[in-house]
Amino acid sequence: MSKDHVIFTYSFEKDLHDQFIETDTECKSVLGQGLDIFLKALGKFTQDCRPDGGARRQRQLSL
Numbered sequence: 001m002s003k004d005h006v007i008f009t010y011s012f013e014k015d016l017h018d019q020f021i022e023t024d025t026e027c028k029s030v031l032g033q034g035l036d037i038f039l040k041a042l043g044k045f046t047q048d049c050r051p052d053g054g055a056r057r058q059r060q061l062s063l
Helices: none
Strands: 019-022 028-031
Touching: none
Parallel strands: none
Antiparallel strands: 019 028
């Protein structure tokens, strides 16, 4: 990655609950509920098999 001047660093902190990604340009992506972005189906028989995956409800991602 150094060829393209990309440096990736990360850290873990015990006291934080949510995970986030923050760039050096102060762009911050916050993903609540850990990395589980998919919500439970609306009902037992509401599975939709569309190829675009439109049936999977997702948690909100803030950028």
